Amino acid sequence: IEKLADIEQQQLQKYKLTDVALAEADAKAKDEPNNISREQIHLLEKKVENEKLKFSLSGYYAEVADNKRTKRQINEKNEPAKLQRQEAIENNELNKTRDHVKVLFYPI
Incomplete structure (x- = not known):
């Protein structure tokens, strides 16, 4: 039982030391930004x-x-x-008449 109590005490001391070390590191980092x-x-x-x-x-x-x-x-x-533009295009193509032009070539 005494050994377990000693081990618990040692662990508590380690935790406390690490907490103190972390707190000191945070304080240094806040005071001196270059120490981060x-x-x-x-x-x-x-x-x-x-x-x-x-x-x-x-x-x-x-x-x-x-x-x-x-x-x-x-x-x-x-x-x-x-829709109006599409209808106009469709109507224009339906009403479109193609003009045929005859081209005659005469020899000179």
Whole structure:
């Protein structure tokens, strides 16, 4: 029982020491920005890049949705005009008469 109690005490001391070490490292990093480890810098850069990517993607998807919406609205507005234009083309082709021109070649 005493050995288990000693082991628990040692583990508690290790945990406390690691907590103190982490707190000191955080305090140093806050006081002196140049003391941040490379891993922390890399993680911060990755976090910033992810935020930028999320923001740019949200803007991109919003822009794509706006473009699709405006195209749909334009198509809905132009639908009657398209139908009229198509009918006019069909009527014009039905009423079209072809003129035939004879070309004669005379020897000189």
